Amino acid sequence: MHGGGSVGTAGAKHAKRLAWALAMTATYMIAEVIGGLVTGSLALLADAAHMLTDVGGLALALLAIRFAAREATPQRTFGYLRMEVLSALANAVVLLLLTVYILYEAYQRFQSPPEVLSGPMLIVAAVGLAVNLVSMWLLSSGSSESLNVKGAYFEVLSDMLGSIGVIVAALLMMWKGWVLADPIIGAGIGLFIVPRTWSLLSQVTHILMEGTPPNVDTAAIEKKLLAIPGTVAVHDLHVWTVTSGFDAMSCHLVVADMSAGREALREARNLMKAEYGIEHTTIQIEDEAMRGEETVLHV
Template sequence: MHGGGHGTAAGKHAGRLTWAFILTASYMVAEVIGGLITGSLALLADAAHMLTDAGGLLLALIAIRFAQREATPQRTYGYLRMEILSALANAIVLLLLTVYILYEAVQRFLAPPEIMSLPMLIVAVIGLGVNLTSMWLLAGGSSESLNVKGAYFEVLSDMLGSVGVIVAALLMMWKGWTIADPIIGAGIGLFIVPRTWILLKQALHILMEATPPHVDMAALEKELAGIDGVTAVHDLHVWTITSGFDALSCHLVVRTMDNNVAILREARRRMKDGFHIDHVTIQIEDEALRAEEAVLHV
């Protein structure tokens, strides 16, 4: 079994995630109230993203806690995949939220409401400060963990949303362009879609146990086949358990079974040094065992 003893990439940044959650959740209430009072779609869109941020950060923290649980006979990898499920949930919620924002923008194009631009501006400026602080807290972990990356993208969308709300408020104050509000609101929703789509694809890629993007399978197989005494490599699989934790399994066919320990050590060393894969499961067999296995699989 392989469980909670393995620290996830997100786990290293739990403290920063916690502070980002506190900041986001604390300001979220004020921004929602501000959006309702001013009647601004752009501000409500930013508030909705802030709400999603708070939920995403909370999911990330819950996933870290689950990932630290010990493995069981029923879950031999423990709860390490909770991080990926959290990232998947974040991506889906963001995409659904964008659909709602675009629908609301169309309605406001048809019937522009009255908007209080000055309170809207004040709320957006405060929100920008909160978002920039949260981005600073999460920036380091976004390159190591899909979970942290999901939270970082949500805060990034909020930061850009706050900038958009500020622009919309200034345009309405200076030019009286009420149409700026639904335009900016729709823009906030559309901007994050490509990044959210990438996050969604990455999470699904891991859940489908596909080969990690950074692993060249042809080069990896060649490296294993090049070990002295190895005649063939088959049933080779490489997949990701959670961010920063790749696993490999394969069968190595050898000329003689007399040097198994040395071959196994060399295979592990090459996988760790050349491909950064530490969790390696290798079956060593001679031609006779391979033939027996082939008969069993027929």
Template structure:
């Protein structure tokens, strides 16, 4: 028997904020690329690379929300809810690739430091810091509810710290004439976000592998289901995440008397919703006879 769940996503609740952040980030990314080319600063270009992933991540997040709103079909019974997870995966991979390139470029510049214009670099980085702080404020609320919003938030966080790094590099070059500050800060910007990106990548992989959600203790869940009056056993118990904010569960409940199966099912659904926040459940109610019956083979 099946209990339906909402097809909404956590990211959809923050679509307007994502759109505002996308507009701000895109406008500043263009300015930062121009500034990096004019000043010759790797730190600025590295920050611009992170801004590019922000633009891609935010655009993918909004695209995922659009697809997630589509109705399910016989071919895609969950609709396009997994688009959010796939876009978060793409964000993480692209960011890691860009980081590798930035580190390579930093190595080349460390061997032969080019001339960098510190003054214009400082102005561009200061504007970037302001833009990133505004974007972070817009995305803070949704970062704990949606993988896509979390991915975008982490990228903006990296850019905010990157802007601070660029400001530091510009000041060091202007006051101390230390030209190596630019490639060192550029490499630092690339390295800073790697652990957080790997964490996001682990989360996405866990969902795609249909692992048990972090907020669900499967042992506790099984104990609560077995405590339902009339239930003698629970087997084939699975809990997984379809997309952020949408978990699902399926299991077999073994009952003493099938005439009490309806009550056991209702109680199981209540347990899932009240204790674990899951209302999308698929439960088969059976007695020991059905449990031990030989499977029917179709040729």
């Protein structure tokens, strides 16, 4: 028996603001790559890689909204919800590879610092800071209503710190002539990407392996299900994440009297929704005899 619910998101009404922030961030990221190549600044290129995390985060936020609205099909019973997870996996792998390149390039520049055009570098970084501030303003209202939008907001906030770092490097080179400021800031931004990217990769892997959501204790769930009147056993309990904000649960509930099965099912579904926010449940009601038959078949 199934108890499904809507997989809509509170961030849907902020989709346009997310789209504007994504368009601005992606456009500036391209400009930053060009600026980094023209000026010879590793810090700008590193910040462009950091900005790629924002582009990925904003794109994933929009994916979560758009794909959650699509209807499932007989071939894809969960629709396209896993597209968000696959996109996050690709994003994490690309970012880790970029970080390796940035750190290697920083090492090379420590050995032989190239000439960097600090003036144009400062202008590009200042424009980037302005873009980040506008994007933060666009997302600020939705960040208090949706975890999806909140995540995108913090992505942009962290990139603003990267832009400030590039500005500091440019000023140090202009005023003090300290050419090592560029590779140092560049390596710093590259290292700043690693923990966030590794965390993203860990979350994605956990979801693809159908691991239990971090906020869910299956032992506690089993104990609460057993407390439902008439329930004598719980087995084959699984809780997993389909995509961010959409968890699912399945189990077999063994009752002493099948006539009480309907009420036990209702209480189990209400428990999962009220205490864990899980609306998509698949709960099989059975008695001891049926459980015995299953045990024989499994053996």
